Amino acid sequence: MDILTLLVVVPVLTVIALLFTKDLKQSRFITMIGSIVQLGMAINLLFAYFRERAVNASIMLFTRDLTWFESLNIHYSIGVDGISVALIILTSVVVLAGVFISWKIDDLPKEFFVTLVILSAGVYGVFISVDLFTLFVFYEIAVIPMYLLIGIWGSGPREYAAMKLTLMLMGASALLLIGILGIYFNSNADGGALTFNILEIGKVNIPIEAQKLFFPFTFIGFAVIGAFFPFHTWSPDGHASAPTAVSMLHAGVLMKLGGYGVFRVAMFLLPEGAKHWSNFFLVLAVIGVVYGAFAAIKQTDLKYINAYSSVSHLGMVLVALLMMNKTAWNGAILQSLSHGFMTALFFALIGMIYGRTHTRDATKMGGLLKTLPFISMIYVIAGLASLGLPGMSGFVAEMNIFAGAFQHPDLFHRIISILTVSAIVVTAVYILRVVGMMLMGPITDSHFEHLPKDTWYERAGIYLLMIPIVGIGMLPLWLSNMIMSSLDPFIQRLL
C-alpha cells in the first residue's frame, strides 16, 4: 500500500483496535500508539517527499489513482505537494498532543478516542485528495464527528454550541457542493471529459461567467470553516464548549481546511472568479482580522479569547491568499502551520489551567506564575509566538504576509494591508493583558497556592507543540522553500 493511503488506513485500523478495548487505559494506549505511528509516517513522508522532489518535478507526488464511480469519472485519486505535506505533519503532531492532553478523559473514553481518530482520518484524507469528490467525502467525515465530540464531552451550553457549529459547517459544505458540481459540469470546457480531478481541471479554462458564478459558493463553502467573517460565529461558541483536545484539533487542524480548500480548490480551479471576487472577499476577510482582534480584547474567558484570536489569525490567512502573490501565499501557508501549533498549544494550556483552577475567567486568576511555573512560562512563550515575536513561527508567517501585502501599490490594497498590520498591535494588547492579569501579580485565591504539578503526559504534549513553533521560527528556510516550490502551479494559473 502506498504511503499516502496508509495515512487514512492507520486511523481506521486504530478505530477497529479501539472497538476491542475495555477501559480508559487500554483505549488511550491504543490511540497513542496509533498516533505515534501516524506521526512517524508523516515524518517519513516529509523525507520521502524531499527525496522524490529532487528527481520528480510533477505537481503532485506519490500519486495513485483508482476508479471509483466509473460513469461519473469519480476517482479515488491521491497525491501530495509541499503544502499538503506540511499540513499533514501539523495534523499528526496536534493529534498526538491531543491524545496526551486527553489522558484523563473519564466519560466514555473509548467512544471519545474513536470519534477523535475518525475526525483525524477525515483531515488526512482531505490533505491527500486530488479528486474533488474524494476531498468532499473526507471533508464531511472530518466535520461531523465534531457534533458528538462537543455534544457529549463538552461543557457549558454544549448542545447549543455543537448544533450551531454542525449546522453552520454542514450548511457551508452544502454550498461547497454546488460549487463542486458547477466546476465538474464545466470541466469539459476545453473539449475533454467531465472530471473531478483537480490537476486536470487545473488545465481547463472554465468559462469566465461560470467561474464568476461558482467562485463565491466554493469560496464561502471552505472559508466558513476558516472562520470567515461574517460566518465565524460558530467558532467562539464551539471552542468554548469543546473539551480541550477537541479545541486543539479543531482550531489547530480543522480550521486549516478552510484556507487549504480556498487555495487548492476555489482559487486554483476558478482563477478568473478569484480575481473578480478577490476585492470583495478581501474586505470581509480584513473585517474578520480586525474584528476578531478587538473582540478578543473584550473577552475574559480564556477560551473565548483564543477563539477570537483564531478568527483574527485565520482571517489573515484568507487576506494573504487573496493578496495574490507568491510571498503572501507563502505567508498564508506558514501562518496556517504556525497558528495550528500555537493555538493547539494555547488550548492545551488553557485546559491544564482550567483542570486545576476550575475557572477559565482570566479576571478571577492571578499569580499563577508562582504556583504553576512551567505551564505559565509556556503560556507566555505561546503568547509571544502569537503576537509575532521574532524567533517564533508567528513572526516568519506574518512577515511574509505583510511583505506580500505591501507589494500592491494601489490605495485599496494599502488600506487592507495597514488594517491587517494594525491587528498585530491589538494582538499584543490582548495577549499581554491576559498574561499580566492571570500570571503576574499576587495570588488572588488561596486555592491557587497548592495546585497539582504538571504531569509527564502534559509535558509531552507541550514539548510536541513547542518544538515546531520554535523550529519554524529559527529554521524557516527549508519549510519556506518546500512551500515556495509547490506554489508554481498556482502562480502559473492565477498570476
Added chain:
Amino acid sequence: MRHEIILLVLILILLVFEIFTKTEQKKSLIYLALGLFAIHTITGFFQTTDGQLFGGSFRTNPLIHFFKNVLNVGVLIILLQSTDWLRDKVAHLNKIPEFFILLFSSLIGMYFMISSGDFLMFYIGLELSTLPLVALVAYNSADIKGTEAAVKLIMTAALASAISLFGMTMLYATGGSLFFNMISYQLQVSPLAIMGLVFFFSGVAFKISLAPFHFWTADVYEGAPIGITSYLSVISKGAAIFILTTILFKVLPVLSDYWKYIVWGVAVLTMFIGNLFALRQQNMKRFLAFSSIAQAGFILMGVINGDAFGATSIIYFVMIYIFSNLGAFGVVQAISSATGKENMDDYVGLYRTNPKLSLVMLMALFSLAGIPPVAGFFGKFFLYTAAAEKGYYLLVFLAVVNVTISLYYYLLPVRAMFLRKSDDAIPYFKSNWPMRLGLLLAVAGIFVIGLYSPIYNYIVELSKLL
C-alpha cells in the same frame, strides 16, 4: 413472471397451513412464512428471461427484475423486524397468517405495477397494492388510532386512484391507446394531454406523498403498526417512484417541458414542507413520516433530469433509502415492541444502556441526512448531480438549504440518544434473532451500497433498459 408466481404459491401455501394448523400452533407460521419468503428472495436473484405477456400489458427486463429484488429484500427486512411484534401483540388475536397473506398480496400488486406495460395493468397493480394495505393498517382493530388511520388511507387512496384514472382516460383520449409504447409514439402536445398529465401525476403523488398531497401521511404512519409504516414508507413509495419515473421518462417524454415545471415546483414544496414539519415532531413515527416526505422531494431531483442518469440516481437512491429507513424504523420497532415507547424523549440516554441499537439509529439517520461515509451521502450526491447536469442549479441550491434544515432534526434523536443522560433511560434489552438480523441487513446495506461502487455501475447498466 417468476416473482409473481412464486409469491402466489407462497400465499396459497400459507392459506392451506392456516386451515390445517391448530390455533395454539399458529405462532410457528411466522417462521414458516419468514423462511418461505427468504427462499423467494433468494430465488429472485437467479437470472430470468426478458419478455412480455398479455400482448405487452406485462413486461419484464433485468432492470424491473432487479427492482423487484430490491423490494423483496426490503420486505424481508420488514418481516424480520416484525416477528417480535407479531408474536407478542398479534398472536392472541389469532390472525397471524392473514398478516403475511395481505402483505404478500400487496407486494404482488407492486410487482404488477412495476412490470406494467399499459395503463390497465398499472391501475390493477395500483389497486391491488393499496387495498390489502388498508386492512393491514387497521390490523389491530382494537386500536382506535389504527382504525382512524385505515379510514384515512382508504379515503385518500380511493380519491387518488380516481384522480389518476381520470388522468389516464385523458391520456388515452389523446394518445389513442392504453399501451405505453403506443402512447409514446402517438401522443401530441395538447391541452387535454397536459390535463391528463396533471391528473395522473397528482394521483401518483398521493401514493408517494408529495406535497401538497401528503396530508394523510403522518396520521397513517402514526396509527399503523410499525412494520406496516415501514412498508408504506419504503416499499410502497419506492415502487410508485419507479413507475412514475418509467412513465414520465418513457411514455410522456413529449410533455417533458410541462412535467419538468410540475416536478420542479412539487420538489421544492415537498422538501420544504417535509423538512419544516419534521422539525417539531416528538413521535418517532411521525418524525420519520415527515422525513420520508422530504426524501421524496429529493428524489424528484433525479426525475427532473429526464435521462438515463436521472433514472440511475433515482433507483440507486431508492435502494439506499430503503435500507436507511428500515434501519431507523427497525430501531423504533425494537424499542416499541420491548417497551411500548415511541417518543423521542424516551430515547434520552439510550446509548449508555443500548449502545448497539443507538449506533444503528445513528448510522440510519446519518444516511438519511446524507453524511458520508454511509450510503445516503452518495445517493444524495448523485441526485444533486442529476439535477445540476441539466442546469437546475437553483433547485440544487434549495435542496442543499433543505439538507441543512434536515440535518437539524436528524440530529435531534442523536442528541437524545448520545448527548443527554437520563436516570430513567430505557433499560438494556436484547431483541430476538430475527430483529437483530433485520437490523444487521439494513446496516450492511447502508455501508456496502455506498462504498462498493460495482453496485452503482450495475445500476448504470440496467438503467439504460428503462
